[in-house]
Amino acid sequence: MAVEQTLIVVKPDGFRRSLTGRILARFEEKGFSIKNLRHYNFTKDKAQEFYSVHKEKPFFNDLVSFISSGPVVACILEGNNAVSTTRLMIGVTKSFEAAPGTIRGDFGLGFTDNIIHASDSPESFIKESRVIFG
Template identity: 45%
Template sequence: DLMNLPSRSFNRSRLQTNLLSKKAVMIGTILAFFSLFSYAMAANKERTFIMVKPDGVQRGLVGKIIERFEQKGFKLVAMKFTWASKDLLEKHYADLSARPFFPGLVNYMSSGPVVPMVWEGLNVVKTGRQMLGATNPADSLPGTIRGDFCIQVGRNIIHGSDAVESANKEIALWFNEKELVSWQPAAESWVYE
């Protein structure tokens, strides 16, 4: 019905509509592909807050912890070596302020330097927590950071965000926007599809 056979003439409006429809489908397909690609890339940009506690620093475990996250394929976007104030630690652990161990926790965390870090990658919050192991090292499996390097819950060497929301809050508490380095490792294409 694009061509009128007896008169051998084209129906231009019908032809233009079909071409527009094909063009729209093609554009829609391309946009959908890039939308999925953008979604996948955005998922790779999830961030988590990880902090080596004073006992981990004193025992010289910072490098081993960083190595595990790098070997997994996560990207370090911020890190500092600092002696945290009690005020900062009270804000960080505010959700635990009613617990009887809170004063001891703040004293312990302010007893020596800590290494707060921000790591980026696909499902980094969930996977990071799995890499840390259970809060109580006695419940942590071998192969996890706590399972391999610590014995008691009061000296469990590392903190990790438990959800994306808490990660965002903790990152904002410990780092300003200029301290978060946006970069692309050369090996990223070997980690993500």
């Protein structure tokens, strides 16, 4: 098992619904360590940088608009196989298709408003965490 770091972001819908503590607790219970934690407000420019990989996709503007619509909580997690394990724990992007027991399956309401973001690779973690943690 490889010890890795990854980024999660509790999105504005999760923050508004006061789910941040419950979500972070799941990762701690799994055995991840919280290495950095930040309450953050995305500007439009930072949101565009964060989601730049999706720039040519039709939902890009919706992503930017939603992630910058309110406060988020960003967290760097560390643990065994952090990237792949975290992705399994959060569930598929469309919350209505996510399995019960996953974060999105239990709390998410839609496609953009799906409670949480998690880096999908070690390379994405580096890029995305630099946007938020500088």
